[in-house]
Amino acid sequence: MEVGFLGLGIMGKAMSINLLKNGFKVTVWNRTLSKCDEVVAHGASVGATPAEVVKKCKITIAILSDPAAALSVVFDKDGVLEQICNGKGYIDMSTVDSQTSCKISEAITSKGGHFLEAPVSGSKQPAETGQLIILAAGDKALYEEAVPAFNVLGKKSFFLGQTGNGAKMKLVVNMILGSVMNAFSEGLVLAERSGLNPHDLLDVLDLGGIANPMFRGKGPAMLRDNHLPAFPLKHQQKDMRLALALGDENGVSMPVAAAANEAFKKARSMGLGDLDFSAVLETVKLLKQSS
Numbered sequence: 001m002e003v004g005f006l007g008l009g010i011m012g013k014a015m016s017i018n019l020l021k022n023g024f025k026v027t028v029w030n031r032t033l034s035k036c037d038e039v040v041a042h043g044a045s046v047g048a049t050p051a052e053v054v055k056k057c058k059i060t061i062a063i064l065s066d067p068a069a070a071l072s073v074v075f076d077k078d079g080v081l082e083q084i085c086n087g088k089g090y091i092d093m094s095t096v097d098s099q100t101s102c103k104i105s106e107a108i109t110s111k112g113g114h115f116l117e118a119p120v121s122g123s124k125q126p127a128e129t130g131q132l133i134i135l136a137a138g139d140k141a142l143y144e145e146a147v148p149a150f151n152v153l154g155k156k157s158f159f160l161g162q163t164g165n166g167a168k169m170k171l172v173v174n175m176i177l178g179s180v181m182n183a184f185s186e187g188l189v190l191a192e193r194s195g196l197n198p199h200d201l202l203d204v205l206d207l208g209g210i211a212n213p214m215f216r217g218k219g220p221a222m223l224r225d226n227h228l229p230a231f232p233l234k235h236q237q238k239d240m241r242l243a244l245a246l247g248d249e250n251g252v253s254m255p256v257a258a259a260a261n262e263a264f265k266k267a268r269s270m271g272l273g274d275l276d277f278s279a280v281l282e283t284v285k286l287l288k289q290s291s
Ligand SMILES: NC(=O)C1=CN([C@@H]2O[C@H](COP(=O)(O)OP(=O)(O)OC[C@H]3O[C@@H](n4cnc5c(N)ncnc54)[C@H](OP(=O)(O)O)[C@@H]3O)[C@@H](O)[C@H]2O)C=CC1
Pocket: 006, 007, 008, 009, 010, 011, 012, 030, 031, 032, 035, 063, 064, 065, 066, 068, 069, 072, 073, 093, 094, 095, 096, 120, 121, 122, 123, 124, 230, 231, 232, 235, 236
């Protein structure tokens, strides 16, 4: 199967290379052209614009930073809308809000195209190893058609019904993720400042009921102040912001998530937005030092 792929950031690069390694023909586009080089070395072709990719491919996948980027690639000049038509499918795997997803869906389907949202849970390493969790919603026929690609990209795909449900599920998951990361950061600093060995804390956590791959995977690096980006902090803050808006729409009080969002905003203001979201740890250290 030949697929188009728009967006070669941390996730898109890993996912498109994974498709190529598993026998898919892939035509890629990225706003910054130089990021195509590594994927081309794995056998990809390059399209000059999103429209050119869609013209060439029956199904085009996108994974872009945020709602503004997702909308721009569809609606702007040389965008997806210029070539989408009957028989072609567009799958947006970016993490966006349901309103953005519905706006894209309406535009694609008004041109006769098929639309699926399919944000993913899991980060850089699961993207590299095909272990993502795919949260799809929208056009069921397009979902069925995309299953061979999803089977390469992920360990499990969910079809969640109407467009918007995938976006909502993803935001709920990441709202929890961001809140947990803040609690974990506070715990690491509290352990150290109160005279405990934080490595002992990691061992204790790993044996108990709240053991999880994130503590295990990121904890040791966090203790070395290593925040090399797998999931950029600026994207986690975007997800908290969008999840809080979903809370507003549904009358759900989320004081924990609101506090976590403030911490991620603080980290962004400290210039940490391009680091991993674990860098929110630095805001806890800062607060303790100034008190
Ligand atoms: N990293 C992770 O662990 C995960 C990320 N996600 C989500 O996946 C999406 C991508 O994440 P990730 O790969 O980490 O992000 P990156 O920041 O690494 O990549 C972002 C991509 O979006 C492109 N982009 C940004 N703005 C525009 C624009 N205005 N027009 C066209 N292209 C644009 C970038 O192009 P350029 O190279 O030119 O800047 C790049 O290809 C986000 O929605 C994120 O929340 C979901 C699960 C896990």
